[in-house]
Amino acid sequence: MSLVLPRKWKKPAADRPERRYPALVVMALIFVVLLLGVACLADVLAPYDYRTQALRLRLAPPVFLGGTSAHWLGTDELGRDILSRLLYAIRFSILVALGGTAIGALVGTALGFLAAHFRGLVEEAIMMLADVQASLPFLLIALALIAVFGGSFMLFILIMGFYGWEVFARLTRGVVISARNQGYAVAVTALGASPWQLYSKHILPNILSVLIVQFTLNFPQVILLETSLSFLGLGIRPPLTSLGQMLGAGRAFLTTAWWIAIFPGTIIFLTTMSISIVGDWIRDRLDPALR
């Protein structure tokens, strides 16, 4: 379209940009902050230990369904306090997802830098591995790794870290290659900076915002991956707990005690949605092309 319209024609009322802080984003942000707070303070906030069993009080309903205030959200099949378990589950799920996303981001970014620096065969090899990982659903790769190497906690975090590295690698490679040709990078090189100095002190700070956005977009995916695997009984296993593990265990009691499954499920849903909303918002704010 080559037609040039006067400015006020170009943007009808309905198309005006959204407010700076839409209510939904604020709500999502508050929820994320609350969640992080709960994750940090789980041991302070929880009225009971998440492993304490009380078999005589098992499957007690939450307080709004006729339960007592001794167990606000009721108890599970072993009489463990669901509120306490929920708080600890939030902690474990957030911790695993944060650790996993961080590992993936570090490895991916490093490989992206390597690919951009060496080009040639190194780049080809890294990009081919990225292609392979991207062409297979990661859940399948994770399941295969668990089948072969078993289900230890450390391995599980490593598997979570395996997720998403290829996105970081591709992204980093792309932005580094384009950043290297920009004036500041050429100038710094001409002044005698080593490649290491160039990358760590000059290019990395410049592409950090892109990486942070990718981090917030990857984080809910890793939470979903963790909860899915734990739900299937192949991720975080008892005596540890996680949101997915609680939900999976609660499945067996849907007829008698649906709350065991519904509380962790709702938290998973709200968590992934809130972080996605916040992540999308940050991306829109940081990406000038979309403004």
Add this chain to the structure above:
Amino acid sequence: MDWQALIRKLVRGLLTVWVVVTFTFVALNLSGDPIEALVGDQASPEVVQQYRQKFGLDRPLWEQYVSYLQNLVQGDFGLSLSDQRPATELIEEALPYTLRLGLTAFGLGLLAGLALGIVAALHRNRPVDRFVMSFAVLGFSLPNFFLGILLILLFSLHLRMLPSAGADTIWHLILPAITLGTHFAGVFARFTRSAMLEVLNRQYMVAARAKGAPQARRVLWHALPNAAIPIITIVGLKLGDLVAGSIIVETVFGWPGVGRLLIGAVTSRDFAVVQAILILTAITMVLSNLAVDFFYTLVDPRMRSARKEG
């Protein structure tokens, strides 16, 4: 797509499958001694040695690798631990169920997503649009295992309308298909909306309107084909999600497909079945990616002569 690009994509696909196969071989070799797992640690060294020879584990690693590849090419993925039947046989039995569920869910999701996306685009920024887009966000943020449980709770346990597990009748298909399809409906609705918005204000749309074409014809005949490229791209990209989603949904609903077979095999560490599913899925994904690429050329004549861009 010219031949060069096609061949390059084929080579890339083959490399992908080769990496997956090699990865499985290495992983299996790193995982420990399969003979020990088979005969237990009480067995005498002679028995262990016998088994080693029987399975060819006394040969050098590269010979094992070559014969491993040969077996795979001949479709021999080994025997399942649980009942000593070929892994491929188990997959063959489960595959029709997975296809029935997956295709139904994908079809439902695509139809609903297209319809919702078009409606939203036509009512841009009006309440209908907001409502549809809220549904879309809800659809793809609800984890499918949780949605499945909510549906079971409502339709099976509360209303007692639909069965919650099994695959005997058409009724058994409804809940898992809705669970799996909702995610795709949400994703496709969002993409269809933005793809439609791209084209709805083009000059050929104005021209179509000026010549008096009714709205339905304008949307389906003029706008949709032009919006098809990004929609097909996302459909292709979401095939992986379909595989991952069906693994979980099949487990939630006790649907006897490949996904549930896989979870059972991972739990009992039945390597033959796991590797067979992994490798066959890799091949399927590579082929479907090629198919999507090929489909572009059918939809967009410009791509037939487009430069090779990988």
